[in-house]
Amino acid sequence: MTMELRGIGREDWDAWYGTVIRAFGGVPEEPAEEARWRSLVEFGRGIAAVDDAEIVGTAATFSFRMTVPGGALVPAGGLTLVSVAATHRRRGVLRSMMRRQLDEVRAAGEPLAVLTASEPAIYGRFGYGVATQELRATLDTDRVRLTTPPGTDEVSVRYADPAKSLTRCEELYARLVPTRPGMIERGSQEWAENGIADPVSERKGSSPLLCVLAERDGELVGYARYSVTPGWDDAGPKGTVNLRDLEALDPPAAGALWRFLAGIDLTSRIHTGARPLDDPWQYLVSDPRRCDRRLRDGLYLRPVDVGAALAARTYAREVDVVLDVTDAFCPQNTGRWRLAGDGTGARCERTGAPADLALSVRELGSAYLGGEPLHALAAAGRVRELRAGALEAASAAFTAERAPWLPHGF
Incomplete structure (x- = not known):
């Protein structure tokens, strides 16, 4: 297959959106509904996978600012309208689009990527974890x-x-x-x-x-x-x-x-x-x-820049912990990070110090907004405590005063 990825312009809309509609069942939308999506899509952040001049894959990113614990509004790339033509499954189309989308989110200075999943089983392998419940x-x-x-x-x-x-x-x-x-x-x-x-x-x-x-x-x-x-x-x-x-x-x-x-x-x-x-x-x-x-x-989240993401929020109690993070899809995040923070702010930097907890970026995404406790993830074997007492302290620090919640889909 000779497939290429490229951005989309307004002249591509009919073919690009038609690919989305076909992938989601093929039922035509009302003109007003299509016009609504067209008004929301940021054409500079759309992706088309093209094979022999045919659009066979779609993805787009919304430029959001999302509230994190402490009340700060943090830039987040919202992944949407993802589809792959049934004729082109299992050929790496989705993986290529996800790679490009996350690279562009990082280049835009957005430390977080978020999405709502039509099929939840897809996104864990790209580092997304369930961050909110509905x-x-x-x-x-x-x-x-x-x-x-x-x-x-x-x-x-x-x-x-x-x-x-x-x-x-x-x-x-x-x-x-x-x-x-x-x-x-x-x-x-x-x-x-x-x-x-x-x-x-x-x-x-x-x-x-x-x-x-x-x-x-x-x-x-x-x-x-x-x-x-x-x-x-x-x-x-x-x-x-x-x-x-x-x-x-x-x-x-x-x-x-x-x-x-x-x-x-x-x-x-x-x-x-x-x-x-x-x-x-x-x-x-x-x-x-x-x-x-x-x-x-509800919302699925993954840190795109671990240091910037963890430094952007505050913590329910004072925390000083070294996290050994693995991120197979965005390896620039892999390594040990020292997080030090409290209710007024935080810093998170690379370190050579011994790790206190080990987890993947997926678990970090689940815990990030304070809705999924680190101790619960550890009970499932998804987080490992390497220093006695570190898990209890970090889990308490990551909690949020109010349950995290995404008020609408995208």
């Missing part, structure tokens, strides 16, 4: 009652047009981004509008997207976006509230929004999208067993 649930609102926090009655909830309220909602979202690891800054109008995209083909019998605003004395303190799927049986209405987004600045605002959602007429359940593991509704419900809680992997 909580999904279905609340039986016929049987579950909410006890809302003090101050909830001082918050009013009203309907708003999703598009007309977008600017106010994005301003509130931006205030929340630094408060939770894994959240991504939405720095453009295209990404803001992506949050209210509502293709008819994806509604599956539900209503158009709805939005409510939570306000206190005229100030926006929260919002929720959702749809409703009507349903009936012989006993009466059994509609479902499909929650897409809920953001709130404080407990009363969150309580007011959840109370509103639980009380929508002709519905008997709330189905949540991906929520953080410590989402507060879990502590408001009368019966958590009737909330059908489920976990799913």
Whole structure:
């Protein structure tokens, strides 16, 4: 095979995106949905694998800034729209694109690479580890009652047009981004509008997207976006509230929004999208067993520059540890790194000192945002303690105050 990798220009869009669609099942998208993706893709960061003038592989990178423990926004390359034509599997196409993409991320000065996986089994061999978990649930609102926090009655909830309220909602979202690891800054109008995209083909019998605003004395303190799927049986209405987004600045605002959602007429359940593991509704419900809680992997992360990545975040307690890191796909990361830091900052430099812990870059990616404990990875044999006591100290230092969470896919 004479395959080459090259960047893509706007003139390549139809063939390039057509390759993506074919790889993901071949069902044509609505023109508006294709136009949405075209507005988001950064053409200077797209990759095409070409064989005899035919595009047989695709990948692209988004230029993100992501919150890490301590609140810093760190540049991260977001891998997306990865596909390989079925005619060209097992020929090294994916590996070649991943090699180029990570080299470009490093050259761009982005110490982290992130992705969401359509097939999780693919990405571990390229050094990506599961860094966040998603909580999904279905609340039986016929049987579950909410006890809302003090101050909830001082918050009013009203309907708003999703598009007309977008600017106010994005301003509130931006205030929340630094408060939770894994959240991504939405720095453009295209990404803001992506949050209210509502293709008819994806509604599956539900209503158009709805939005409510939570306000206190005229100030926006929260919002929720959702749809409703009507349903009936012989006993009466059994509609479902499909929650897409809920953001709130404080407990009363969150309580007011959840109370509103639980009380929508002709519905008997709330189905949540991906929520953080410590989402507060879990502590408001009368019966958590009737909330059908489920976990799913969310964001996958790998350090591209180990030293810069570990120095970019803070640590829950003082830490001074030497990590022996292996990285078969990006060997420039392989070696011993001394990490010294606390709640105010950190430094991470190469060292010749004896190692305290040994792990691969994949495990480092899983632990990086504070959601996957190093001691749990060690219990699975993925991290080795080389100095007694080092594991307990490092695991405690890597934890985050709030559960890391990716609020939307990409």
